[in-house]
Amino acid sequence: MAVIEIESLTKDFEVGFWRKRSVRALDGLSLEVARGEVFGFLGPNGAGKTTTLKLLMSLIRPTAGSARILGEPVDSVAMRRRIGYLPENPYFYDYLTGEELLAYVGSLFGIRPPMLDRKVGELLQTVGLADARRLQLRKYSKGMVQRIGIAQAILNNPEVVFLDEPMSGLDPLGRREVREVIASLRSRGVTVFFSSHILPDVEALCDRVAILDKGKLREVGALDAILNVKIEGHEIILARISSALRARLGELCDRITPLGDRVAVRAATARQVEAIVSAAVAAGAELVSVNPIRRSLEDYFFKEVEA
Amino acid sequence: MRVLAIARNTFRENIRDKVLYNLVLFALLMIVSSLALGQLTLGHTDKVIVDLGLSSISMIGTLIAIFIGISLVSKELERRTVYALLAKPVHRWEFILGKFLGLAFTLTVNVVIMTAGLILTLACHGVGAGSCLRLLPAVYLILLSLGLTTALALVFSTFSTPALSALFTFFLWVIGHFNGDLLELGRLVESAVFLRLCRVLYYVLPNFSNFSVIDSRNVIQSAAYYRPIDPWGVAWATAYGLVYGSLLLGIAIAVFSRRDFK
Amino acid sequence: MTDGRRRAWLLIASFGASAALLKPVQDRVDARFRQPSTVLDVLYFGSPRVARALALGYNSLLADVYWMRSIQYYGRRDEAARRPVRYGNLVALLEITTELDPDLLDAYRFGGVFLAEPEPAGAGRPDQAIELLDRGIVRHPLEWRLYFDKGFTYFWFVKDYAKAAEAWLAASRLPTAPNWMEALAAMSLSRGGAVETARALWERQDQESNRQDVKKNARNHLISLRVDEDRWTLEFFVERYRKKFGAWPARLADLVRVGLLKYVPHDPSDTPYLYDPATGEVRLSPATGVLYLKIPYDYRAAFMEKLARAFGPN
Numbered sequence: 001m002a003v004i005e006i007e008s009l010t011k012d013f014e015v016g017f018w019r020k021r022s023v024r025a026l027d028g029l030s031l032e033v034a035r036g037e038v039f040g041f042l043g044p045n046g047a048g049k050t051t052t053l054k055l056l057m058s059l060i061r062p063t064a065g066s067a068r069i070l071g072e073p074v075d076s077v078a079m080r081r082r083i084g085y086l087p088e089n090p091y092f093y094d095y096l097t098g099e100e101l102l103a104y105v106g107s108l109f110g111i112r113p114p115m116l117d118r119k120v121g122e123l124l125q126t127v128g129l130a131d132a133r134r135l136q137l138r139k140y141s142k143g144m145v146q147r148i149g150i151a152q153a154i155l156n157n158p159e160v161v162f163l164d165e166p167m168s169g170l171d172p173l174g175r176r177e178v179r180e181v182i183a184s185l186r187s188r189g190v191t192v193f194f195s196s197h198i199l200p201d202v203e204a205l206c207d208r209v210a211i212l213d214k215g216k217l218r219e220v221g222a223l224d225a226i227l228n229v230k231i232e233g234h235e236i237i238l239a240r241i242s243s244a245l246r247a248r249l250g251e252l253c254d255r256i257t258p259l260g261d262r263v264a265v266r267a268a269t270a271r272q273v274e275a276i277v278s279a280a281v282a283a284g285a286e287l288v289s290v291n292p293i294r295r296s297l298e299d300y301f302f303k304e305v306e307a
Numbered sequence: 308m309r310v311l312a313i314a315r316n317t318f319r320e321n322i323r324d325k326v327l328y329n330l331v332l333f334a335l336l337m338i339v340s341s342l343a344l345g346q347l348t349l350g351h352t353d354k355v356i357v358d359l360g361l362s363s364i365s366m367i368g369t370l371i372a373i374f375i376g377i378s379l380v381s382k383e384l385e386r387r388t389v390y391a392l393l394a395k396p397v398h399r400w401e402f403i404l405g406k407f408l409g410l411a412f413t414l415t416v417n418v419v420i421m422t423a424g425l426i427l428t429l430a431c432h433g434v435g436a437g438s439c440l441r442l443l444p445a446v447y448l449i450l451l452s453l454g455l456t457t458a459l460a461l462v463f464s465t466f467s468t469p470a471l472s473a474l475f476t477f478f479l480w481v482i483g484h485f486n487g488d489l490l491e492l493g494r495l496v497e498s499a500v501f502l503r504l505c506r507v508l509y510y511v512l513p514n515f516s517n518f519s520v521i522d523s524r525n526v527i528q529s530a531a532y533y534r535p536i537d538p539w540g541v542a543w544a545t546a547y548g549l550v551y552g553s554l555l556l557g558i559a560i561a562v563f564s565r566r567d568f569k
Numbered sequence: 570m571t572d573g574r575r576r577a578w579l580l581i582a583s584f585g586a587s588a589a590l591l592k593p594v595q596d597r598v599d600a601r602f603r604q605p606s607t608v609l610d611v612l613y614f615g616s617p618r619v620a621r622a623l624a625l626g627y628n629s630l631l632a633d634v635y636w637m638r639s640i641q642y643y644g645r646r647d648e649a650a651r652r653p654v655r656y657g658n659l660v661a662l663l664e665i666t667t668e669l670d671p672d673l674l675d676a677y678r679f680g681g682v683f684l685a686e687p688e689p690a691g692a693g694r695p696d697q698a699i700e701l702l703d704r705g706i707v708r709h710p711l712e713w714r715l716y717f718d719k720g721f722t723y724f725w726f727v728k729d730y731a732k733a734a735e736a737w738l739a740a741s742r743l744p745t746a747p748n749w750m751e752a753l754a755a756m757s758l759s760r761g762g763a764v765e766t767a768r769a770l771w772e773r774q775d776q777e778s779n780r781q782d783v784k785k786n787a788r789n790h791l792i793s794l795r796v797d798e799d800r801w802t803l804e805f806f807v808e809r810y811r812k813k814f815g816a817w818p819a820r821l822a823d824l825v826r827v828g829l830l831k832y833v834p835h836d837p838s839d840t841p842y843l844y845d846p847a848t849g850e851v852r853l854s855p856a857t858g859v860l861y862l863k864i865p866y867d868y869r870a871a872f873m874e875k876l877a878r879a880f881g882p883n
Binding site for chain 1: 313316320323386388391392393397
């Protein structure tokens with residue numbers, strides 16, 4: 001059963017002071033997300049990702065089209081008991097401490113003190129902010145804010161979680177932590193819908209992705225399908241190369257990239273790989289690594305989307 | 308209840324605002340200094356203490372109501388804290404009501420503190436408990452007018468920038484003391500249309516003199532002479548406050564519910 | 570010197586310079602615009618109605634402010650230099666005060682006295698005083714003190730004894746009026762101008778007012794009455810001396826020497842009176858501590874008559 005159903009969702013914004021122009025931020029978006037999926041929502045800046053999320057959260061009203069979450073229309077307040085949301089560049093009441101914020105959010109869900117305190121404690125542990133629980137939010141670093149944001153999004157054990165750029169502004173450690181949280185959510189059967197423009201993260205986590213550009217949906221489907229995973233060749237890195245080997249390599253392959261005291265070569269076919277490897281071994285060179293080259297989401301973007 | 312949760316949080320926010328403390332401190336200073344100023348009237352020190360005290364409470368309270376009121380909604384919008392909040396199972400009307408009650412409660416606490424200061428000052432000057440009690444209806448009426456001011460500021464906060472909201476709210480507060488004169492003006496000018504306009508405006512504009520004048524006597528002045536204020540007058544003033552206040556909250560809720568949060 | 574040090578000295582130097590310049594500049598500003606006290610002359614509100622309209626619900630406080638201003642405005646009399654100060658704005662200040670707080674009885678009464686008093690003790694406008702008191706009476710028809718003040722003003726400053734009696738009679742009919750009110754009315758009707766009535770009035774006012782400034786004013790009047798009587802008594806005996814010895818006495822002490830007087834009185838501030846042997850006049854010395862308030866009418870003749878009767882034709 002689809003937990004998120006979006007149908008021809010369109011949003012126009014009026015811009016300009018005197019003569020108002022209409023800007024179409026989202027144009028006829030239709031898609032569905034099944035239960036338990038981790039769904040990635042991708043696109044360059046200005047593609048309409050945040051607009052879509054705000055429409056789903058009923059923060060703005062659609063110009064046309066509709067959307068349903070868990071079978072309910074998006075403006076249903078009752079439905080919001082079962083979902084969680086992390087806005088982009090979140091900002092919470094900076095005069096509250098970490099635990100006060102979570103307690104406040106909990107009270108909005110009707111969770112009462114004895115259980116509330118327990119939950120808040122657990123959550124702070126989960127996102128690694130237990131030490132900062134009595135610190136005012138205005139003293140939190142960006143990473144900490146992001147983490148408390150995730151905490152408040154999952155406090156009510158939601159069935160669906162919406163994350164808008166959850167990794168933005170985080171250092172690699174922070175990004176990994178968020179990835180772990182999302183992974184654990186998935187293992188609990190929670191549907192995760194998140195938007196991002198950091199492609200490696202999406203690659204690592206998502207089952208399906210949708211690609212948005214200038215308000216229109218470009219592609220939707222399993223990641224592998226979109227990237228049509230075709231191994232385009234291999235990259236071989238060698239060390240201790242003699243000049244004779246270098247010459248031989250020049251014949252065998254068209255691209256030799258020096259890397260300090262090493263060299264990287266591209267082999268287009270399996271036969272080329274074989275030839276290069278045996279030549280290197282025969283010349284007494286060191287075989288550092290052999291890696292398949294796969295077209296990545298990044299390449300896809302630069303080629304397809306920017307076109 | 309969610310409304311109370313939001314109200315409690317708003318109260319917490321206000322309490323942690325340093326500006327609030329400075330304003331209340333100022334009011335208390337005024338009250339204490341009235342002891343000295345009163346000497347200048349050569350014999351009316353009591354009256355001056357009450358006048359200055361209640362007027363300070365009213366003025367400082369109005370300042371707080373306006374300056375915090377105008378940012379009740381606009382601050383949440385500007386800082387984007389409203390996004391996370393409205394994604395929770397909270398109705399938009401609960402948000403508005405909660406914000407209003409939070410500030411109303413803050414104002415009540417502040418007024419109580421300032422009134423306590425005033426009564427203490429009077430007691431130091433030898434005024435008895437019975438006379439001090441006569442001040443309470445006046446304080447209550449001041450609170451009512453503060454509630455109305457808050458509601459006004461809240462309405463503007465839902466759609467306007469803080470600067471404009473402050474201007475409009477202050478402007479309406481000033482105009483709201485001239486309602487009676489507006490009617491008189493209408494009678495003076497020889498035009499039926501103008502008279503009509505004045506009468507309509509008389510009812511539409513918030514009438515703050517309902518809270519400051521009961522039975523043709525200025526409320527603070529009655530308190531200064533330790534005269535009782537007619538309880539029916541107070542009751543009707545409360546009724547007006549509730550009616551006009553709920554009108555304003557209704558407008559705020561309507562505007563806020565229709566808003567897109569870009 | 571290091572940069573930091575130099576900066577510190579520069580700061581101290583500029584601060585010192587500014588502080589030193591402050592007083593001279595302020596004095597200069599004051600000198601240009603005459604006195605700092607002119608701020609009391611500014612009314613800020615054009616009329617009482619405007620004041621009431623603009624009070625925005627703070628009428629009572631504003632009334633207190635204007636009441637304080639009225640008192641200070643009056644109190645800024647320059648006692649030392651005896652410069653006559655005008656009180657042109659006093660009525661406006663009091664009108665605004667009473668418009669803002671009609672229950673400030675003291676304001677009506679203060680105005681009743683000091684608006685009517687001729688300069689230098691007051692504004693010299695008994696008409697304004699009566700108008701103010703009338704407004705007070707409209708608002709407080711049962712307050713006998715306002716009627717008392719009104720009659721007083723009519724009697725003393727306007728010299729309309731009929732109207733004075735009218736006011737005092739109206740007061741005497743009020744349930745709270747003291748019992749001497751009727752007698753006062755009767756006195757006024759019978760012999761306006763008698764010194765006794767005047768003295769009685771000032772004594773009453775001194776007794777029953779609880780305002781220090783009003784009491785002081787009444788006492789000044791009583792002292793002035795005594796001064797006049799002292800002077801005229803001395804002049805009476807100086808004249809007697811002349812009749813007896815054919816020339817004005819050289820000194821007042823001569824009157825004692827010849828047994829006409831037992832002693833030469835000093836004025837109530839214990840300053841000797843000035844005697845002019847060329848004309849036989851006795852005057853208050855300029856060095857006196859008495860604030861002499863001239864009595865509005867002349868009863869010297871009546872007094873001399875009384876003295877003549879008392880001391881016989883001798």
